[in-house]
Amino acid sequence: MPEEEPRQKSLAMVVMSGDMDKLFGAFIIATGAAAMGMEVTMFFTFWGLRAIKKNVSTGKTLFGRMLGLMYGGDIMKANPSKFSFGGMGRWMFGKMMGNHNVSKLSELRDLAIDLGVNMYGCQMSMDVMEMPQESFIDGVKEPVGVGFFLLKAQDADIQLFI
């Protein structure tokens, strides 16, 4: 009998948070899993959408534009979940991570794309938050819904919610 290749392992992850620290966790796990040969799915929803957004303003309606203003910017504008201090915390953690030679969030995300991590925006969140596919970086696949994610998750060896 010919030796059978073991089935490729897979990881399915929901990224709901837009917090800097949680996004670090998400992208470190995703890049690590891809390096270990796993198929990786990242499903970005709600605050998590900023992780795949370009630095462009979004919003069509009044509320949508307000959100785009108050929650604008790209992944590098993500604040830590604790000690945010109106942006001071981001600067401080950025400095500390730089001093310890940790990659920037944007670099980790680009590395994830290079490693073949599959990134999807949640269509419903994109509609609600008025962030169209054009506002996302290259490499993000066409938007999907929860059914698609659940199909990936039920077949995955690891499921995470961040």
Add this chain to the structure above:
Amino acid sequence: MSDETKIDLELDLKGLLCPLPMVKVSQNIGNVPVGGVIRAVATDPGAMADIPAWAKSTGNEVLQAAKEGSEFVFLVKRVK
């Protein structure tokens, strides 16, 4: 051991932190032939656990994972 093993590729992973040592080994394993060996030098102690775990997951082999002073020296063999 490292004196006898033929090295096909040297990787400098010094200063890199998790997950990059493992990622760099993964990105470079295809650059040596099957049976070939990468010699990688890291300074992140976490790599001592991560690179063997990577090898186990991907079906490759760590011939050596040794602490030499403040550095960690790995010999990684491409199995397939």
